[in-house]
Amino acid sequence: MNPIQEAPGRALPGPAAIETSGLTKRYGKVTALSGCTVSVPEGRICALIGPNGAGKTTLLRLLAGLSRPTAGQASVNGSTPRQDPAFLADIGYLAQEIPLYRRMSAADHIRVGAHLNPRWDAESVRERLTGLKIPLDRAVGKLSGGQRAQVALALILAKRPRLLLLDEPVAALDPLARRNFLGLLADAVAAGGLTVVLSSHLVADLERVCDHLIMLASSRVQLCGDIEDLLAEHQILTGPRKDTTALERSHRVVQVTRTPRQTTMLVRLNGPVIDPAFEASDVSLEELVLGYMGQDADPALARLTTVGEEQ
Amino acid sequence: MTWLVWRQHRIQFLVGAALLAAFAVLIVITGAQVADQYHTAQAACAAGHGCQHPGGLFLGSHAIGFLIISTLGAPALVGLFVGAPLVAAEAEAGTTQFAWMQSITRKRWLTVKIGWMLLAAAVWGGVISALVTWWEGPNNAEQLNVFDPGRFDIMGIVPVAYSLFAVALGIAAGTLLRRTLPAIAVTLAGFIAVRTLIALLLRPHYMSAVTVFYKVTSGFTPAGSYWQLAQGVVGPNGQQLAQPNNINYIDGVPASSLPGACTQVSRGAFTPPASCTQALSHFRAFLTYQPADRYWTFQGIETGIFLILAAALIAVTAVTLLRRDA
Numbered sequence: 001m002n003p004i005q006e007a008p009g010r011a012l013p014g015p016a017a018i019e020t021s022g023l024t025k026r027y028g029k030v031t032a033l034s035g036c037t038v039s040v041p042e043g044r045i046c047a048l049i050g051p052n053g054a055g056k057t058t059l060l061r062l063l064a065g066l067s068r069p070t071a072g073q074a075s076v077n078g079s080t081p082r083q084d085p086a087f088l089a090d091i092g093y094l095a096q097e098i099p100l101y102r103r104m105s106a107a108d109h110i111r112v113g114a115h116l117n118p119r120w121d122a123e124s125v126r127e128r129l130t131g132l133k134i135p136l137d138r139a140v141g142k143l144s145g146g147q148r149a150q151v152a153l154a155l156i157l158a159k160r161p162r163l164l165l166l167d168e169p170v171a172a173l174d175p176l177a178r179r180n181f182l183g184l185l186a187d188a189v190a191a192g193g194l195t196v197v198l199s200s201h202l203v204a205d206l207e208r209v210c211d212h213l214i215m216l217a218s219s220r221v222q223l224c225g226d227i228e229d230l231l232a233e234h235q236i237l238t239g240p241r242k243d244t245t246a247l248e249r250s251h252r253v254v255q256v257t258r259t260p261r262q263t264t265m266l267v268r269l270n271g272p273v274i275d276p277a278f279e280a281s282d283v284s285l286e287e288l289v290l291g292y293m294g295q296d297a298d299p300a301l302a303r304l305t306t307v308g309e310e311q
Numbered sequence: 312m313t314w315l316v317w318r319q320h321r322i323q324f325l326v327g328a329a330l331l332a333a334f335a336v337l338i339v340i341t342g343a344q345v346a347d348q349y350h351t352a353q354a355a356c357a358a359g360h361g362c363q364h365p366g367g368l369f370l371g372s373h374a375i376g377f378l379i380i381s382t383l384g385a386p387a388l389v390g391l392f393v394g395a396p397l398v399a400a401e402a403e404a405g406t407t408q409f410a411w412m413q414s415i416t417r418k419r420w421l422t423v424k425i426g427w428m429l430l431a432a433a434v435w436g437g438v439i440s441a442l443v444t445w446w447e448g449p450n451n452a453e454q455l456n457v458f459d460p461g462r463f464d465i466m467g468i469v470p471v472a473y474s475l476f477a478v479a480l481g482i483a484a485g486t487l488l489r490r491t492l493p494a495i496a497v498t499l500a501g502f503i504a505v506r507t508l509i510a511l512l513l514r515p516h517y518m519s520a521v522t523v524f525y526k527v528t529s530g531f532t533p534a535g536s537y538w539q540l541a542q543g544v545v546g547p548n549g550q551q552l553a554q555p556n557n558i559n560y561i562d563g564v565p566a567s568s569l570p571g572a573c574t575q576v577s578r579g580a581f582t583p584p585a586s587c588t589q590a591l592s593h594f595r596a597f598l599t600y601q602p603a604d605r606y607w608t609f610q611g612i613e614t615g616i617f618l619i620l621a622a623a624l625i626a627v628t629a630v631t632l633l634r635r636d637a
Contacts, residue, residue, distance in 0.1 A: 086414075097408075099407075100406065159414075
């Protein structure tokens with residue numbers, strides 16, 4: 001159980017597509033993102049998970065260069081996010097609201113993209129939208145929400161970016177379209193030269209395709225790393241109800257659930273567990289994420305995790 | 312980028328072009344009639360004995376006259392419907408996040424957009440002004456009132472500057488407020504306020520006015536389309552006389568300030584007695600005005616003021632948009 005050990009068969013992490021240190025964004029007195037230090041190697045599909053209002057959109061917008069940090073630095077594809085054609089050409093950012101010109105058709109958007117980007121694969125958009133039976137000549141404002149999302153996603157891919165930043169991209173898609181789109185992303189990443197960051201407040205949305213995780217809660221990074229490594233570093237310990245201070249001394253307890261008879265803990269391991277009273281089991285990504293979200297929740301909510309205590 | 316601007320604004324462009332075309336047709340047809348009417352009257356006058364000036368002509372029609380005067384508001388239209396939504400509508404719809412994530416800087420996006428809008432505004436103001444100026448040609452020659460407030464503002468080159476100012480004001484308001492409707496309201500209020508203040512408070516003083524004193528009995532009229540700013544009578548001690556409406560005047564001098572002999576008027580045959588002429592000679596009339604030959608200087612100064620204001624508003628827009636988070 002060495003957390004530093006690489007899983008077999010995986011290449012060493014390459015140069016980072018995203019590297020931030022102490023990235024902070026304040027809007028007046030409201031801190032939207034605080035001291036965010038994360039790293040995403042090239043060629044990964046990274047899930048950006050966090051409850052609503054955790055700062056996911058803020059982080060993505062900082063990385064895309066749409067807003068400027070109050071403090072800290074970001075490096076994206078090796079340079080600071082800025083208004084520069086060369087930087088922007090390598091970034092595909094899709095905002096949650098799926099901004100498109102409502103009165104313009106998909107074909108119009110394809111033409112705009114061709115005018116404004118050095119690399120532009122118009123054929124891929126046409127092919128993809130035709131395949132999805134989305135009319136190219138209808139104003140996008142008249143398409144359904146899902147169709148609009150498909151148009152926007154196809155346009156983003158046509159830019160042939162090195163880094164895709166997608167804010168809740170699957171929220172507007174039905175389950176089949178979701179599966180389809182994530183498959184497409186996985187293929188594009190497998191083909192090389194592409195890194196993807198997808199945000200969602202639901203782990204289940206992204207679990208299938210992601211191999212990297214950034215978890216935000218309350219404007220702070222709770223977890224960041226390779227998903228397999230993170231899962232290996234954490235375990236769920238179940239045992240009789242008793243004093244856990246000894247365990248807490250050697251491992252980091254993320255979350256504790258107590259019932260009258262037993263105690264369940266999510267711990268970040270710091271070496272093997274020696275206490276034979278506790279039974280260790282592997283943690284799923286969903287359990288891991290929920291554990292960290294629960295830990296962060298305010299005390300009133302956190303108490304809910306102590307099931308049946310009063311009985 | 313130009314293609315995107317065209318694609319986004321082609322309906323506005325077509326509507327604007329259609330309005331201009333309709334206006335042009337109307338103005339050209341009625342303008343030809345006005346010119347015809349004027350030349351006929353002049354010919355008749357020249358043929359007549361002792362007539363130097365047709366006088367008392369009413370040229371055009373009330374409807375066209377109203378349309379001509381309403382072009383005072385034409386520059387505001389581009390501000391309201393082209394300027395104000397330019398950035399605000401995109402900020403509202405979030406499409407700036409689409410445009411700014413293409414491989415193009417915000418600076419270029421803004422430059423191309425604003426450039427075309429300014430060009431459109433200049434053409435709009437220029438075409439309307441050219442048509443109005445041409446249509447009003449006979450009237451200007453006839454009534455010599457081209458310098459008057461309200462007429463100065465719809466002819467010559469100032470409508471071009473007003474249009475540029477209006478569109479710049481709309482763009483700046485939309486950029487700062489990020490919402491279309493409030494931006495439209497602010498643009499309308501701002502345009503009216505600035506135009507009114509400058510026309511009323513600044514324009515009369517672009518150059519120091521000329522004041523001419525003359526005998527009350529002789530009268531004085533400057534040449535051409537001068538702009539009269541003030542007129543009155545000063546008394547023997549140099550004091551300006553109040554000019555209430557409800558008293559009798561003789562040559563602009565209140566009868567109460569003159570000897571009784573002056574008021575003994577026999578209808579139709581008034582030969583003032585010597586005492587009266589003597590008394591009147593102590594009074595002097597004055598006229599304060601801007602001479603007609605300053606017309607283009609004034610047009611130039613006013614144009615300059617509005618161009619500077621427009622440039623300042625564009626600068627505010629650029630600084631705001633380039634510094635602010637998207």
